[in-house]
Amino acid sequence: MKFNVILACGGSGKRSGLPYNKLLLNVGGAPLLALTISRFYHESISKIIVAYNADDLNAVSKITQGMDNVALCKGGESRADSIANALKYVDDDCDYVIIHDGARCNLPRQCLIDAMRDAVTYGASALYTDSVDSLRQICEDGVSSVAVDRNKIKRIQTPQIFKAKEIKLAYRLAAEDCANFTDDATLFERYIGKPVHLTKGSEDNYKVTTPQDCSIINGGEIFIGNGWDTHRLDVGRKLILGGIEIPHDKGLVAHSDGDVLIHAIMDAILSAIHERDIGVLFPDSDNSYKDVSSVVLLREVLDIVNCKKFKINSVSAVIMAQKPKLSAHIPTIQINLARIMGIDENRMSITATTTEKLGMVGREEGISVSSVAALKRV
Numbered sequence: 302m303k304f305n306v307i308l309a310c311g312g313s314g315k316r317s318g319l320p321y322n323k324l325l326l327n328v329g330g331a332p333l334l335a336l337t338i339s340r341f342y343h344e345s346i347s348k349i350i351v352a353y354n355a356d357d358l359n360a361v362s363k364i365t366q367g368m369d370n371v372a373l374c375k376g377g378e379s380r381a382d383s384i385a386n387a388l389k390y391v392d393d394d395c396d397y398v399i400i401h402d403g404a405r406c407n408l409p410r411q412c413l414i415d416a417m418r419d420a421v422t423y424g425a426s427a428l429y430t431d432s433v434d435s436l437r438q439i440c441e442d443g444v445s446s447v448a449v450d451r452n453k454i455k456r457i458q459t460p461q462i463f464k465a466k467e468i469k470l471a472y473r474l475a476a477e478d479c480a481n482f483t484d485d486a487t488l489f490e491r492y493i494g495k496p497v498h499l500t501k502g503s504e505d506n507y508k509v510t511t512p513q514d515c516s517i518i519n520g521g522e523i524f525i526g527n528g529w530d531t532h533r534l535d536v537g538r539k540l541i542l543g544g545i546e547i548p549h550d551k552g553l554v555a556h557s558d559g560d561v562l563i564h565a566i567m568d569a570i571l572s573a574i575h576e577r578d579i580g581v582l583f584p585d586s587d588n589s590y591k592d593v594s595s596v597v598l599l600r601e602v603l604d605i606v607n608c609k610k611f612k613i614n615s616v617s618a619v620i621m622a623q624k625p626k627l628s629a630h631i632p633t634i635q636i637n638l639a640r641i642m643g644i645d646e647n648r649m650s651i652t653a654t655t656t657e658k659l660g661m662v663g664r665e666e667g668i669s670v671s672s673v674a675a676l677k678r679v
């Protein structure tokens with residue numbers, strides 16, 4: 302059994318609030334459209350026809366370059382026009398056409414397989430979900446409403462799958478009628494007169510439509526970085542940790558103020574967003590960084606985070622010091638760093654440990670810090 306896919310991508314995606322078509326939105330490093338296309342790699346699917354918006358031709362061509370089973374077709378004024386155009390590109394020997402919204406990029410594989418199976422068994426299929434909300438229908442007066450049994454109402458998704466010959470005929474008849482439908486199953490029933498079998502879909506298979514959808518789809522992705530720093534302890538220096546001066550008879554030796562905690566945190570943040578480390582950004586050969594407060598450097602790193610459109614989700618750090626005892630200072634340091642980074646205090650966690658007098662930390666020759674930062678795209 303041979304299937305072709307038509308992806309409806311002819312809209313402008315204006316409701317997403319993005320300055321460009323939502324199908325071009327970067328989702329985890331790849332455009333949303335590429336993700337949708339990847340849902341249809343299946344041995345029975347021989348062609349994927351992308352009905353694109355003319356404004357996006359260059360971008361869509363770039364995304365689909367090198368995909369040998371993808372064909373591009375110019376979309377129309379309406380969704381129905383786009384599908385009607387795309388049907389002309391369906392292979393002659395194709396048995397079934399799968400019609401899918403380009404913005405439903407999270408289609409679970411099992412839903413696709415179930416819908417393909419049901420299309421072959423029943424002749425046509427469409428995915429559905431149940432409503433979790435109670436439902437009411439507005440009466441003819443436009444004001445009052447009556448309760449509707451939600452078990453009898455289904456929300457229809459795509460893919461919707463039809464016999465190739467029948468859906469082509471349905472669209473030809475619809476064109477003669479100048480009729481317009483937002484849903485292929487409705488058009489199919491109207492002109493072919495056969496029922497469409499409903500196959501259980503998934504809430505994951507939502508259509509990316511609003512700005513909220515765009516941030517949800519990217520919001521889950523966490524970028525992790527880790528950083529490590531060590532500085533030597535010596536007399537005649539202040540001990541600064543997390544921008545707070547800690548009373549001690551020794552301080553950390555460095556080109557800057559030697560705030561080893563902020564240094565490790567900066568490297569963790571930079572690593573998470575794939576930037577070079579602080580040794581490259583603030584070289585000790587540069588005299589403008591001589592004795593500089595590391596808080597100033599951290600603010601520069603936060604500027605880079607903003608420019609790359611990331612935000613800090615949480616930061617964790619372990620301070621390894623034999624002396625002084627840091628326990629009493631940790632809440633103050635946490636609050637100070639959280640304020641500088643503009644995150645909730647609960648997302649800035651510091652622990653301190655000795656090394657049981659082992660190694661250079663144990664001999665009180667220096668202090669080391671290990672840090673992990675988690676960032677999200679804004």
Ligand code: MG
Pocket residue numbers: 530531532555560561564
């Ligand atoms: Mg350092």
